Amino acid sequence: MPLPDAPACRRNRDPILEVLRVHLAEARQVLEVGSGTGQHAVHFAAAMPWLSWQCSDRAAQLPAIAAWLEHAALANTPAPLELDVARGGWPALRFDAVFSANTLHIMGWDEVEALFVGLGEMLAFAPGPRAAFTLVVYGPFNYAGQYTSDSNRAFDASLRERDPRMGLRDFEAVDALARAAGLELVADIAMPANNRSLVWRAPAA
């Protein structure tokens, strides 16, 4: 299969990596939700060899991700897992971090809710003691119901035209879901092109 290319991934991967190097410095097992092409995964896993990067996405994306992983042939990228957050079935493996980029505005709001319910259950029901847990979400967000740029406003309109279930999410609504899942916001970082990196933590339990 030819390697699929998402140009946005090439533009944003290094600024995101700077955030991940800091916030995933202690992480060992990372689950990525909505890995897309798999390009982020190979870039991040190559740069952070201290962790294992587990890709996941809906079934249709898995061949693309597998092609990138096979091409990169890294030791720390296991085969991608099928995970559609709307359908549940989270892997029973133990993860101490979850990363997701550009997914919350593609998922319907009910799927965003399901994502955080799944995360909360993973945290609550993982067997045995668990290390501190980190969630990093990258993408565009609104604050207090306001767009942060004209380009985000235009992007939101194009998403809603494509599918009314899609659209930019309010930071406050997402943070409320994260708090309900047992997570506390520890960083909200401005990124290029009016994106944000949001970082939540849950203490060891």
Ligand SMILES: C[S@@+](CC[C@H](N)C(=O)[O-])C[C@H]1O[C@@H](n2cnc3c(N)ncnc32)[C@H](O)[C@@H]1O
């Ligand atoms: C815009 S792409 C982003 C891909 C990649 N993370 C990136 O930043 O380039 C959105 C991704 O979210 C995934 N996605 C959408 N709905 C999902 C769901 N219900 N469960 C898991 N992934 C989902 C899509 O399959 C797609 O790979």
